[in-house]
Amino acid sequence: xxxxxxxxxxxxxxxxxxxxxxxxxxxxxxxxxxxxxxxxxxxxxxxxxxxxxxxxxxxxxxxxxxxxxxxxxxxxxxxxxxxxxxxxxxxxxxxxxxxxxxxxxxxxxxxxxxxxxxxxxxxxxxxxxxxxxxxxxxxxxxxxxxxxxxxxxxxxxxxxxxxxxxxxxxxxxxxxxxxxxxxxxxxxxxxxxxxxxxxxxxxxxxxxxxxxxxxxxxxxxxxxxxxxxxxxxxxxxxxxxxxxxxxxxxxxxxxxxxxxxxxxxxxxxxxxxxxxxxxxxxxxxxxxxxxxxxxxxxxxxxxxxxxxxxxxxxxxxxxxxxxxxxxxxxxxxxxxxxxxxxxxxxxxxxxxxxxxxxxxxxxxxxxxxxxxxxxxxxxxxxxxxxxxxxxxxxxxxxxxxxxxxxxxxxxxxxxxxxxxxxxxxxxxxxxxxxxxxxxxxxxxxxxxxxxxxxxxxxxxxxxxxxxxxxxxxxxxxxxxxxxxxxxxxx
Numbered sequence: 067x068x069x070x071x072x073x074x075x076x077x078x079x080x081x082x083x084x085x086x087x088x089x090x091x092x093x094x095x096x097x098x099x100x101x102x103x104x105x106x107x108x109x110x111x112x113x114x115x116x117x118x119x120x121x122x123x124x125x126x127x128x129x130x131x132x133x134x135x136x137x138x139x140x141x142x143x144x145x146x147x148x149x150x151x152x153x154x155x156x157x158x159x160x161x162x163x164x165x166x167x168x169x170x171x172x173x174x175x176x177x178x179x180x181x182x183x184x185x186x187x188x189x190x191x192x193x194x195x196x197x198x199x200x201x202x203x204x205x206x207x208x209x210x211x212x213x214x215x216x217x218x219x220x221x222x223x224x225x226x227x228x229x230x231x232x233x234x235x236x237x238x239x240x241x242x243x244x245x246x247x248x249x250x251x252x253x254x255x256x257x258x259x260x261x262x263x264x265x266x267x268x269x270x271x272x273x274x275x276x277x278x279x280x281x282x283x284x285x286x287x288x289x290x291x292x293x294x295x296x297x298x299x300x301x302x303x304x305x306x307x308x309x310x311x312x313x314x315x316x317x318x319x320x321x322x323x324x325x326x327x328x329x330x331x332x333x334x335x336x337x338x339x340x341x342x343x344x345x346x347x348x349x350x351x352x353x354x355x356x357x358x359x360x361x362x363x364x365x366x367x368x369x370x371x372x373x374x375x376x377x378x379x380x381x382x383x384x385x386x387x388x389x390x391x392x393x394x395x396x397x398x399x400x401x402x403x404x405x406x407x408x409x410x411x412x413x414x415x416x417x418x419x420x421x422x423x424x425x426x427x428x429x430x431x432x433x434x435x436x437x438x439x440x441x442x443x444x445x446x447x448x449x450x451x452x453x454x455x456x457x458x459x460x461x462x463x464x465x466x467x468x469x470x471x472x473x474x475x476x477x478x479x480x481x482x483x484x485x486x487x488x489x490x491x492x493x494x495x496x497x498x499x500x501x502x503x504x505x506x507x508x509x510x511x512x513x514x515x516x517x518x519x520x521x522x523x524x525x526x527x528x529x530x531x532x533x534x535x536x537x538x539x540x541x542x543x544x545x546x547x548x549x550x551x552x553x554x555x556x
Contacts, residue, residue: 081280082278082280082281082336083334083336083337084115084252084253084279084296084334084335084336084337085296085298085332085334086252086296086297086298086330086331086332086334087115087117087250087251087252087297087330087331087332087333087334088237088250088251088252088254088295088297088309088325088329088330088331089249089250089329089330089331089333089355089356089518089520090237090246090247090248090249090250090251090329091248091329091354091355091356091520092125092245092246092247092248093354094246094324094325095238095246095323095324096238096246096323096324096325096329097235097236097237097238097240097246097247097323097324097325098235098236098237098295098309098310098320098321098322098323098325099233099234099235099240099310099320099321099323100233100234100291100293100310100312100318100319100320100321101231101232101233102130102232102233102234102258102291103290103291104229104290105229105232105258105259105289105290105291106229106258106259106289107225107226107227107228107229108190108191108192108193108223108224108225108226109190109191109192109193109259109260109261110190110226110256110257110258110259110260110261110289111187111189111190111255111256111257111260111261111262112128112146112186112187112188112190112255112256113185113186113187113188113253113254113255113257113262113264113266113267114128114185114186114236114251114252114253114254114255115183115184115185115251115252115253115254115279115334115335116148116183116184116185116186116249116250116251117180117182117183117184117249117250117251117252117333117338118148118151118177118178118179118180118184118248118249119180119248119249119250119344119353119356119357120178120180120248120344120353120357123149123150123245124147124148124149124239124244124245125147125148125149125244125246125247125248125249126145126146126147126235126237126238126239126244126245126246126247127146127147127148127186127236127237127247127251128144128145128146128235128236128256129143129144129145129234129235129238129239129240129241129242129244130143130144130145130226130227130232130233130234130235130256131143131144131145131227131228131232131233131241131242132227132228132230132231132232132233132241134160134161134228137160137161137163138160138161138162138163139158139159139160139161139162139163140160140242141158141160141241141242142158142159142160142161142227142228142232142241143156143157143158143227143241143242144156144157144190144226144227145157145158145239145241145242145244146186146188147239147244147245148177149244149245150176150178151176151178152170152172152173152175152177153170153171153177153186153203153205153210153214154169154170154171154214155167155169155170155188155201155203155214156168156169156170156242157220157226157227158242159225159227159228161228164218165217165218166218166221166224166225166226167201167218167219167220167226168216168217168218169201169203169211169214169215169216169217169218170214170215170217171210171213171214171215172213172215175213175214177205178345180341180342180343180344180345180357180372181338181340181343181372181373182338183250183252183334183335183338184205184206185204185205185206185207185264185267185268185277185279185335186203186204186205187203187204187262187263187264187267188201188202188203189201189202189203189204189261189262189263189264190226190261192220192221192222192223192224192225192226193222194222195222197219197220197222198211200219200220200222200224201219201220204264206268206277207264207268207269207270207277234291234293234320236254236295236320237251238323249356250331250356251295252297252334252335253267253279253294253295253296253335254293254294254295255267255282255286255292255293255294255295255314256291256292256293257286257287257288257289257292258288258289258290258291258292259287259289259290260286260287260289262286266282266285266286267279267280267282268280278336279335279336283313283314288314288315288316290316291316291318292316292318293312293314293316293318293320294312294313294314295310295311295312295313295320296311296313297309297311297330298311298313299311299330300327300330301327302322302325302326302327303322304319304320304321304322305319306319308320308322309322309325309327309329309330310322328519328520328521328522331356331518332517332518332533332535333356333517333548337533337549337550338548338549339516339517339518339546339547339548339549340371340372340373340501340516340517340547340548341356341357341358341371341372341516342357342358342360342370342371342372342503342514343357343369343370343371343372344357346368346369346370346406351367351369351503353369355513355520356518356520358513358515358516358518358519358520359386359511359512359513359514359520360503360511360512360513360514361387361511361512362511367504368401368502368503368504369502369503370401370406370500370502371500371501371502371514371516371547373500373547373549373552374403374458374498374499374500374501374547375458375499375547375552375556376458376459376496376498376499376556377458377459377545377551377555377556378455378456378457378458378460378481378541378543378544378545378555379455379456379458379499379501379544379545379546379547379551380453380454380455380456380481380529380534380536380540380541380544380545380546381453381454381501381514381515381516381517381546381547382451382452382453382454382514382519382536382538383398383451383452383453383454383503383512383513383514383515384449384450384451384512384513384515384519384521384537385446385447385448385449385450385452385512386448386449386511386512386513386521387448387511387512397421397422397503397504398421398422398452398454398502398503398504398512398514399419399420399421399422399454399463399501399502399503399504400419400420400454400456400463400499400500400501400502401419401420401499401500401502402417402418402419402495402497402498402499402500403497403498403499403500404418404495404497405418405419406500417490417492417493417494417495418495419502420463420488420494421504422452422454422465439474439475439488439489446467450467450468451467451468451469451537451538452467453465453466453467453469453471453538454466454501455481455541456499456501457481457484457487457544458496458497458498458499459496459497460484460496461493461494461495461496462481462484462487462488463487463488463494463499464479464480464481464486464487464488464541465479465488466479466538468538469537469538469539471486472488473486474486474487474488474489475489480541481541481543481544482541482542482543482544501514501516501547515535515537516534516546516547517529517533517534517536517546517547517548518534518535519535519536523535523536523537524537525537525538527539528540528546529544529545529546529551530542530543530544530545531545531546531550531551531554531555533546533548533550533551534546534548
Protein backbone atom coordinates (compact mmCIF):
# COMPACT_ATOMS: atom_id res chain seq x y z
CA UNK A 67 0.00 0.00 0.00
CA UNK A 68 1.15 3.54 -0.70
CA UNK A 69 0.12 6.83 0.83
CA UNK A 70 0.89 10.13 -0.90
CA UNK A 71 0.84 13.53 0.72
CA UNK A 72 -0.94 15.41 -2.02
CA UNK A 73 -1.57 13.89 -5.44
CA UNK A 74 1.27 12.53 -7.49
CA UNK A 75 0.01 12.37 -11.04
CA UNK A 76 2.30 9.70 -12.48
CA UNK A 77 1.35 6.47 -10.76
CA UNK A 78 0.13 4.77 -13.93
CA UNK A 79 2.17 3.34 -16.80
CA UNK A 80 2.00 5.98 -19.54
CA UNK A 81 3.48 4.12 -22.50
CA UNK A 82 5.74 7.13 -23.02
CA UNK A 83 8.59 7.77 -20.62
CA UNK A 84 10.16 11.13 -19.86
CA UNK A 85 13.65 10.12 -18.79
CA UNK A 86 14.99 13.33 -17.27
CA UNK A 87 14.10 16.65 -15.72
CA UNK A 88 16.00 19.75 -14.65
CA UNK A 89 16.17 20.73 -10.97
CA UNK A 90 16.63 24.47 -10.38
CA UNK A 91 17.52 26.06 -7.04
CA UNK A 92 16.38 29.69 -6.97
CA UNK A 93 19.24 30.66 -4.65
CA UNK A 94 21.70 29.81 -7.45
CA UNK A 95 20.14 32.33 -9.90
CA UNK A 96 20.17 29.51 -12.45
CA UNK A 97 18.59 29.54 -15.90
CA UNK A 98 18.81 28.57 -19.58
CA UNK A 99 18.76 31.20 -22.34
CA UNK A 100 18.73 31.55 -26.12
CA UNK A 101 18.63 34.55 -28.45
CA UNK A 102 15.66 34.49 -30.83
CA UNK A 103 15.77 35.24 -34.55
CA UNK A 104 12.69 37.13 -35.81
CA UNK A 105 10.22 35.13 -33.71
CA UNK A 106 6.47 35.26 -34.20
CA UNK A 107 5.37 37.63 -31.46
CA UNK A 108 1.62 36.98 -31.58
CA UNK A 109 1.38 33.21 -32.29
CA UNK A 110 3.33 30.70 -30.19
CA UNK A 111 2.89 27.88 -27.69
CA UNK A 112 4.62 27.00 -24.44
CA UNK A 113 4.23 23.52 -22.96
CA UNK A 114 6.12 22.16 -19.95
CA UNK A 115 5.79 19.95 -16.90
CA UNK A 116 6.56 21.60 -13.56
CA UNK A 117 7.11 20.22 -10.08
CA UNK A 118 6.80 23.05 -7.59
CA UNK A 119 8.77 23.30 -4.36
CA UNK A 120 8.21 25.93 -1.71
CA UNK A 121 7.75 29.36 -3.28
CA UNK A 122 7.22 32.30 -0.96
CA UNK A 123 7.61 34.87 -3.73
CA UNK A 124 7.21 35.12 -7.50
CA UNK A 125 9.14 32.40 -9.32
CA UNK A 126 9.35 32.72 -13.09
CA UNK A 127 9.52 29.51 -15.12
CA UNK A 128 9.72 31.17 -18.55
CA UNK A 129 10.37 34.65 -19.93
CA UNK A 130 10.50 35.94 -23.51
CA UNK A 131 11.58 39.47 -24.43
CA UNK A 132 14.33 42.00 -23.84
CA UNK A 133 15.35 45.04 -21.85
CA UNK A 134 14.73 48.50 -23.28
CA UNK A 135 16.71 51.72 -23.18
CA UNK A 136 15.17 55.16 -23.42
CA UNK A 137 11.60 53.90 -23.59
CA UNK A 138 8.61 54.47 -21.33
CA UNK A 139 9.16 51.08 -19.70
CA UNK A 140 12.37 49.20 -18.98
CA UNK A 141 11.45 45.99 -20.81
CA UNK A 142 9.17 44.09 -23.16
CA UNK A 143 8.28 40.59 -21.92
CA UNK A 144 5.94 37.65 -21.91
CA UNK A 145 6.34 36.37 -18.35
CA UNK A 146 4.43 33.41 -16.84
CA UNK A 147 5.20 32.84 -13.16
CA UNK A 148 3.97 31.37 -9.89
CA UNK A 149 4.02 33.17 -6.55
CA UNK A 150 2.65 31.77 -3.29
CA UNK A 151 1.03 29.05 -5.39
CA UNK A 152 -0.81 31.55 -7.60
CA UNK A 153 -0.10 31.33 -11.32
CA UNK A 154 -0.05 34.44 -13.52
CA UNK A 155 0.58 35.28 -17.17
CA UNK A 156 1.73 38.80 -18.07
CA UNK A 157 2.76 40.42 -21.33
CA UNK A 158 4.18 43.93 -20.96
CA UNK A 159 5.06 46.36 -23.75
CA UNK A 160 7.57 48.84 -22.40
CA UNK A 161 7.44 50.98 -25.53
CA UNK A 162 3.80 51.87 -24.86
CA UNK A 163 4.23 51.32 -21.11
CA UNK A 164 1.13 49.11 -21.17
CA UNK A 165 0.20 45.49 -20.52
CA UNK A 166 -1.05 43.37 -23.42
CA UNK A 167 -2.02 40.55 -21.01
CA UNK A 168 -2.35 40.69 -17.27
CA UNK A 169 -4.04 37.57 -16.01
CA UNK A 170 -3.60 36.02 -12.60
CA UNK A 171 -5.17 33.50 -10.25
CA UNK A 172 -7.28 34.81 -7.36
CA UNK A 173 -6.10 34.19 -3.81
CA UNK A 174 -8.12 31.02 -3.33
CA UNK A 175 -6.83 29.42 -6.54
CA UNK A 176 -3.37 27.92 -5.90
CA UNK A 177 -0.93 25.34 -7.23
CA UNK A 178 1.60 24.26 -4.63
CA UNK A 179 1.47 20.47 -4.29
CA UNK A 180 5.11 19.34 -4.13
CA UNK A 181 4.03 15.69 -4.54
CA UNK A 182 2.67 16.35 -8.04
CA UNK A 183 3.83 17.28 -11.51
CA UNK A 184 1.73 19.94 -13.26
CA UNK A 185 1.42 20.28 -17.03
CA UNK A 186 1.26 23.96 -18.02
CA UNK A 187 0.33 25.13 -21.52
CA UNK A 188 0.15 28.72 -22.77
CA UNK A 189 -1.58 28.87 -26.15
CA UNK A 190 -1.11 32.31 -27.70
CA UNK A 191 -2.71 33.55 -30.93
CA UNK A 192 -3.73 37.21 -31.05
CA UNK A 193 -4.80 36.90 -34.72
CA UNK A 194 -8.01 35.21 -33.61
CA UNK A 195 -11.20 37.20 -34.22
CA UNK A 196 -12.79 35.83 -31.04
CA UNK A 197 -11.21 37.54 -28.06
CA UNK A 198 -11.45 34.47 -25.82
CA UNK A 199 -9.22 32.52 -28.25
CA UNK A 200 -6.30 34.97 -28.23
CA UNK A 201 -4.76 33.77 -24.97
CA UNK A 202 -5.61 30.42 -23.41
CA UNK A 203 -3.96 28.74 -20.43
CA UNK A 204 -4.21 25.15 -19.26
CA UNK A 205 -3.19 23.11 -16.21
CA UNK A 206 -3.27 19.32 -16.65
CA UNK A 207 -5.46 19.71 -19.72
CA UNK A 208 -8.04 21.95 -18.03
CA UNK A 209 -8.63 25.39 -19.54
CA UNK A 210 -8.14 27.71 -16.56
CA UNK A 211 -8.43 30.93 -18.57
CA UNK A 212 -11.88 31.77 -17.22
CA UNK A 213 -10.70 31.14 -13.65
CA UNK A 214 -7.97 33.78 -13.91
CA UNK A 215 -8.57 37.43 -13.12
CA UNK A 216 -8.38 39.34 -16.42
CA UNK A 217 -6.87 42.71 -15.60
CA UNK A 218 -5.90 43.30 -19.24
CA UNK A 219 -7.03 41.29 -22.28
CA UNK A 220 -5.19 41.21 -25.61
CA UNK A 221 -6.45 43.16 -28.60
CA UNK A 222 -6.50 41.47 -31.99
CA UNK A 223 -3.02 41.16 -33.54
CA UNK A 224 -1.31 42.44 -30.40
CA UNK A 225 2.36 41.57 -30.07
CA UNK A 226 3.00 39.78 -26.77
CA UNK A 227 6.64 40.87 -26.80
CA UNK A 228 8.98 42.77 -29.10
CA UNK A 229 10.69 40.58 -31.69
CA UNK A 230 13.90 42.45 -32.42
CA UNK A 231 16.70 41.42 -30.08
CA UNK A 232 14.52 39.26 -27.85
CA UNK A 233 15.66 36.12 -26.02
CA UNK A 234 13.90 33.25 -24.27
CA UNK A 235 14.72 32.13 -20.73
CA UNK A 236 13.70 29.06 -18.77
CA UNK A 237 14.22 29.20 -15.02
CA UNK A 238 14.76 32.89 -14.43
CA UNK A 239 13.31 36.36 -14.77
CA UNK A 240 16.25 38.14 -16.34
CA UNK A 241 14.30 40.97 -17.97
CA UNK A 242 11.22 42.09 -16.11
CA UNK A 243 11.97 40.72 -12.65
CA UNK A 244 9.89 38.28 -10.67
CA UNK A 245 12.43 35.84 -9.29
CA UNK A 246 14.10 32.63 -10.37
CA UNK A 247 12.34 29.31 -10.68
CA UNK A 248 12.44 26.98 -7.68
CA UNK A 249 11.65 23.38 -8.54
CA UNK A 250 11.78 20.93 -11.43
CA UNK A 251 10.85 21.14 -15.11
CA UNK A 252 10.55 18.48 -17.82
CA UNK A 253 9.60 18.14 -21.52
CA UNK A 254 9.88 21.89 -22.05
CA UNK A 255 8.62 23.06 -25.47
CA UNK A 256 8.56 26.50 -27.12
CA UNK A 257 6.81 26.41 -30.50
CA UNK A 258 7.30 29.45 -32.72
CA UNK A 259 4.40 30.45 -35.00
CA UNK A 260 1.73 27.86 -34.16
CA UNK A 261 -0.87 27.63 -31.39
CA UNK A 262 -1.42 24.07 -30.13
CA UNK A 263 -4.01 22.67 -27.73
CA UNK A 264 -2.82 20.76 -24.63
CA UNK A 265 -4.02 17.48 -26.16
CA UNK A 266 -1.08 17.77 -28.54
CA UNK A 267 1.31 17.15 -25.65
CA UNK A 268 -0.61 14.94 -23.22
CA UNK A 269 -3.76 12.90 -22.79
CA UNK A 270 -6.03 11.38 -20.16
CA UNK A 271 -5.22 7.81 -19.19
CA UNK A 272 -8.25 5.61 -19.90
CA UNK A 273 -7.87 3.50 -16.76
CA UNK A 274 -6.74 5.96 -14.08
CA UNK A 275 -8.03 9.29 -15.38
CA UNK A 276 -4.54 10.72 -14.87
CA UNK A 277 -3.35 13.43 -17.26
CA UNK A 278 -0.20 11.89 -18.77
CA UNK A 279 2.51 12.96 -21.24
CA UNK A 280 2.68 11.60 -24.75
CA UNK A 281 5.23 11.62 -27.55
CA UNK A 282 4.63 14.74 -29.65
CA UNK A 283 8.02 15.79 -31.00
CA UNK A 284 7.36 14.66 -34.57
CA UNK A 285 3.77 15.87 -34.60
CA UNK A 286 4.31 19.63 -34.30
CA UNK A 287 5.75 22.33 -36.52
CA UNK A 288 8.45 23.89 -34.36
CA UNK A 289 9.12 27.05 -36.37
CA UNK A 290 12.49 28.72 -36.75
CA UNK A 291 12.99 29.43 -33.06
CA UNK A 292 11.30 26.31 -31.68
CA UNK A 293 13.03 24.57 -28.77
CA UNK A 294 12.46 21.20 -27.11
CA UNK A 295 14.33 20.46 -23.87
CA UNK A 296 14.45 16.82 -22.75
CA UNK A 297 17.50 17.28 -20.47
CA UNK A 298 19.13 14.11 -21.76
CA UNK A 299 22.62 15.59 -21.42
CA UNK A 300 24.37 17.01 -18.36
CA UNK A 301 27.06 19.33 -19.72
CA UNK A 302 27.26 23.08 -19.18
CA UNK A 303 28.18 24.11 -22.73
CA UNK A 304 25.86 25.71 -25.31
CA UNK A 305 25.75 22.61 -27.48
CA UNK A 306 24.15 19.20 -28.00
CA UNK A 307 25.90 17.86 -24.88
CA UNK A 308 24.58 20.55 -22.55
CA UNK A 309 21.66 20.70 -20.14
CA UNK A 310 20.07 23.16 -22.58
CA UNK A 311 20.41 20.91 -25.64
CA UNK A 312 17.56 21.46 -28.09
CA UNK A 313 16.21 18.16 -29.44
CA UNK A 314 13.49 19.63 -31.67
CA UNK A 315 15.77 19.29 -34.71
CA UNK A 316 16.46 23.04 -34.84
CA UNK A 317 19.66 22.82 -32.75
CA UNK A 318 18.68 25.99 -30.88
CA UNK A 319 20.86 24.91 -27.96
CA UNK A 320 20.44 27.11 -24.89
CA UNK A 321 23.21 28.68 -22.84
CA UNK A 322 23.57 27.27 -19.31
CA UNK A 323 23.98 29.64 -16.35
CA UNK A 324 24.72 28.46 -12.78
CA UNK A 325 23.61 24.87 -13.42
CA UNK A 326 25.64 21.68 -12.98
CA UNK A 327 25.47 18.00 -13.93
CA UNK A 328 23.85 17.24 -10.57
CA UNK A 329 20.84 19.35 -11.64
CA UNK A 330 19.90 16.70 -14.21
CA UNK A 331 17.50 14.26 -12.49
CA UNK A 332 15.32 11.24 -13.24
CA UNK A 333 12.44 12.66 -11.20
CA UNK A 334 9.88 13.10 -13.98
CA UNK A 335 6.12 13.14 -14.68
CA UNK A 336 6.35 9.45 -15.69
CA UNK A 337 8.41 8.39 -12.64
CA UNK A 338 7.77 10.80 -9.81
CA UNK A 339 10.23 10.58 -6.87
CA UNK A 340 9.55 11.55 -3.27
CA UNK A 341 10.97 14.82 -1.96
CA UNK A 342 10.36 16.62 1.34
CA UNK A 343 6.97 18.27 1.81
CA UNK A 344 7.12 21.95 2.71
CA UNK A 345 3.53 22.10 3.95
CA UNK A 346 3.59 19.50 6.72
CA UNK A 347 2.91 20.69 10.24
CA UNK A 348 5.80 20.34 12.66
CA UNK A 349 8.38 21.81 10.29
CA UNK A 350 10.98 24.27 11.48
CA UNK A 351 13.60 24.09 8.77
CA UNK A 352 14.79 25.65 5.54
CA UNK A 353 14.51 23.41 2.46
CA UNK A 354 16.63 23.96 -0.65
CA UNK A 355 17.92 21.98 -3.68
CA UNK A 356 14.54 20.73 -4.80
CA UNK A 357 13.36 20.13 -1.19
CA UNK A 358 16.17 17.66 -0.54
CA UNK A 359 18.63 19.72 1.53
CA UNK A 360 17.64 20.58 5.11
CA UNK A 361 19.13 23.16 7.44
CA UNK A 362 18.14 24.73 10.74
CA UNK A 363 15.62 22.11 11.88
CA UNK A 364 14.65 22.47 15.53
CA UNK A 365 14.56 19.72 18.16
CA UNK A 366 11.80 17.12 17.57
CA UNK A 367 10.25 19.08 14.71
CA UNK A 368 10.62 17.26 11.44
CA UNK A 369 10.40 17.24 7.66
CA UNK A 370 8.65 14.29 6.04
CA UNK A 371 8.69 12.90 2.51
CA UNK A 372 5.81 13.38 0.09
CA UNK A 373 5.44 9.60 -0.34
CA UNK A 374 5.20 6.82 2.21
CA UNK A 375 4.65 3.10 1.74
CA UNK A 376 4.59 -0.24 3.51
CA UNK A 377 6.88 -1.65 0.82
CA UNK A 378 10.57 -2.04 1.59
CA UNK A 379 12.24 1.29 0.83
CA UNK A 380 15.75 2.76 1.15
CA UNK A 381 17.31 6.20 1.45
CA UNK A 382 20.62 7.88 2.33
CA UNK A 383 21.45 11.04 4.27
CA UNK A 384 24.67 12.97 3.77
CA UNK A 385 25.92 15.09 6.67
CA UNK A 386 26.83 18.39 4.98
CA UNK A 387 27.51 20.52 8.04
CA UNK A 388 27.84 18.86 11.41
CA UNK A 389 26.17 20.15 14.55
CA UNK A 390 28.32 21.83 17.20
CA UNK A 391 28.88 18.69 19.30
CA UNK A 392 26.33 19.40 22.00
CA UNK A 393 22.60 18.94 22.49
CA UNK A 394 20.48 16.70 20.32
CA UNK A 395 22.78 16.53 17.32
CA UNK A 396 21.75 14.70 14.17
CA UNK A 397 18.40 12.96 14.11
CA UNK A 398 16.76 11.45 11.09
CA UNK A 399 14.47 8.56 10.58
CA UNK A 400 11.01 7.40 9.66
CA UNK A 401 7.49 8.08 10.82
CA UNK A 402 4.29 6.01 10.72
CA UNK A 403 1.15 7.35 9.03
CA UNK A 404 -0.72 7.35 12.36
CA UNK A 405 1.82 9.76 13.85
CA UNK A 406 1.36 12.09 10.88
CA UNK A 407 -2.40 12.10 11.39
CA UNK A 408 -2.40 12.88 15.11
CA UNK A 409 0.74 14.70 16.20
CA UNK A 410 3.35 17.21 15.07
CA UNK A 411 6.09 16.16 17.50
CA UNK A 412 8.43 13.42 16.36
CA UNK A 413 8.89 11.78 19.77
CA UNK A 414 5.46 11.09 21.23
CA UNK A 415 4.67 7.60 19.88
CA UNK A 416 6.83 4.73 21.02
CA UNK A 417 6.04 2.45 18.09
CA UNK A 418 5.38 5.01 15.34
CA UNK A 419 8.64 6.96 15.01
CA UNK A 420 12.22 5.78 14.52
CA UNK A 421 15.37 7.89 14.75
CA UNK A 422 19.03 7.50 14.02
CA UNK A 423 20.42 9.73 16.73
CA UNK A 424 23.93 11.04 17.36
CA UNK A 425 24.85 13.36 20.19
CA UNK A 426 28.25 14.70 21.25
CA UNK A 427 29.65 11.29 22.13
CA UNK A 428 28.22 8.40 20.17
CA UNK A 429 25.78 7.05 17.62
CA UNK A 430 22.56 5.37 18.65
CA UNK A 431 19.00 4.70 17.58
CA UNK A 432 15.96 5.89 19.42
CA UNK A 433 12.31 4.90 19.28
CA UNK A 434 9.43 7.28 19.91
CA UNK A 435 9.47 6.57 23.64
CA UNK A 436 12.94 8.08 23.84
CA UNK A 437 14.70 4.77 24.54
CA UNK A 438 18.25 4.80 23.18
CA UNK A 439 20.19 1.82 21.86
CA UNK A 440 23.89 2.55 21.50
CA UNK A 441 25.38 1.25 18.28
CA UNK A 442 29.01 1.25 19.36
CA UNK A 443 29.95 3.76 16.70
CA UNK A 444 31.25 7.25 17.29
CA UNK A 445 28.91 10.01 16.23
CA UNK A 446 28.41 10.69 12.56
CA UNK A 447 30.28 13.72 11.28
CA UNK A 448 30.61 15.91 8.19
CA UNK A 449 30.52 13.97 4.88
CA UNK A 450 29.37 10.75 6.53
CA UNK A 451 26.47 9.02 4.78
CA UNK A 452 23.78 7.45 6.96
CA UNK A 453 21.74 4.64 5.38
CA UNK A 454 18.16 3.65 6.20
CA UNK A 455 16.26 0.53 5.08
CA UNK A 456 12.64 0.30 6.22
CA UNK A 457 10.24 -2.63 5.91
CA UNK A 458 6.90 -1.12 6.86
CA UNK A 459 4.81 -4.27 6.40
CA UNK A 460 7.35 -6.34 8.35
CA UNK A 461 7.76 -3.65 11.04
CA UNK A 462 11.57 -3.56 10.85
CA UNK A 463 14.15 -0.84 10.27
CA UNK A 464 17.91 -0.86 9.80
CA UNK A 465 20.54 1.88 10.04
CA UNK A 466 24.04 2.02 8.63
CA UNK A 467 26.93 4.45 8.22
CA UNK A 468 29.26 4.70 5.21
CA UNK A 469 28.32 1.33 3.75
CA UNK A 470 28.24 -0.71 6.98
CA UNK A 471 24.98 -1.80 8.62
CA UNK A 472 24.92 -1.39 12.38
CA UNK A 473 25.00 -4.09 15.07
CA UNK A 474 22.39 -3.83 17.83
CA UNK A 475 23.83 -6.66 19.88
CA UNK A 476 22.72 -9.67 17.88
CA UNK A 477 24.97 -9.24 14.85
CA UNK A 478 25.50 -6.91 11.91
CA UNK A 479 22.22 -5.77 10.41
CA UNK A 480 21.20 -7.48 7.18
CA UNK A 481 18.14 -5.89 5.57
CA UNK A 482 18.22 -8.20 2.56
CA UNK A 483 17.94 -11.23 4.86
CA UNK A 484 15.53 -9.46 7.20
CA UNK A 485 17.78 -10.09 10.21
CA UNK A 486 19.33 -8.10 13.08
CA UNK A 487 17.09 -5.04 12.73
CA UNK A 488 17.13 -2.15 15.19
CA UNK A 489 15.69 -3.03 18.59
CA UNK A 490 12.64 -1.33 20.14
CA UNK A 491 11.20 -0.87 23.62
CA UNK A 492 7.73 -1.36 22.16
CA UNK A 493 7.42 -3.31 18.94
CA UNK A 494 7.64 -1.18 15.81
CA UNK A 495 4.19 -0.60 14.36
CA UNK A 496 3.49 -2.23 10.99
CA UNK A 497 2.02 -0.12 8.22
CA UNK A 498 2.86 2.81 5.98
CA UNK A 499 6.09 4.60 6.90
CA UNK A 500 7.55 7.85 5.56
CA UNK A 501 11.19 8.97 5.46
CA UNK A 502 11.71 11.91 7.82
CA UNK A 503 14.47 14.22 9.01
CA UNK A 504 14.83 15.60 12.52
CA UNK A 505 17.97 17.66 12.61
CA UNK A 506 18.87 19.79 15.60
CA UNK A 507 20.82 23.02 15.58
CA UNK A 508 20.72 26.00 13.24
CA UNK A 509 24.31 25.37 12.12
CA UNK A 510 23.56 21.83 10.94
CA UNK A 511 22.67 20.83 7.40
CA UNK A 512 22.21 17.60 5.48
CA UNK A 513 21.06 16.24 2.14
CA UNK A 514 18.41 13.55 1.76
CA UNK A 515 18.93 11.12 -1.11
CA UNK A 516 15.65 9.43 -2.05
CA UNK A 517 17.08 8.44 -5.42
CA UNK A 518 17.78 11.79 -7.10
CA UNK A 519 20.52 13.46 -5.02
CA UNK A 520 21.50 17.09 -5.63
CA UNK A 521 25.08 16.21 -4.66
CA UNK A 522 27.62 14.19 -6.66
CA UNK A 523 27.56 10.41 -6.21
CA UNK A 524 30.78 8.48 -6.80
CA UNK A 525 29.53 4.88 -7.08
CA UNK A 526 26.02 5.33 -8.55
CA UNK A 527 24.07 2.36 -7.18
CA UNK A 528 20.49 1.69 -8.33
CA UNK A 529 17.87 -0.53 -6.70
CA UNK A 530 16.95 -3.95 -8.11
CA UNK A 531 14.37 -2.34 -10.41
CA UNK A 532 17.04 -0.04 -11.88
CA UNK A 533 15.81 3.17 -10.25
CA UNK A 534 17.63 5.64 -8.02
CA UNK A 535 21.20 6.88 -7.74
CA UNK A 536 22.74 5.99 -4.38
CA UNK A 537 26.24 5.95 -2.92
CA UNK A 538 25.96 2.45 -1.45
CA UNK A 539 24.45 -0.82 -2.59
CA UNK A 540 20.70 -0.91 -2.09
CA UNK A 541 19.76 -4.08 -0.15
CA UNK A 542 18.07 -6.73 -2.27
CA UNK A 543 14.29 -6.33 -2.13
CA UNK A 544 14.41 -2.66 -1.09
CA UNK A 545 13.52 0.16 -3.48
CA UNK A 546 13.65 3.89 -4.05
CA UNK A 547 10.41 5.75 -3.30
CA UNK A 548 9.23 6.56 -6.82
CA UNK A 549 5.91 5.98 -8.54
CA UNK A 550 7.13 3.17 -10.81
CA UNK A 551 8.30 1.22 -7.75
CA UNK A 552 5.14 2.08 -5.83
CA UNK A 553 2.98 0.81 -8.68
CA UNK A 554 4.93 -2.47 -8.73
CA UNK A 555 5.76 -3.12 -5.07
CA UNK A 556 3.85 -0.60 -2.97
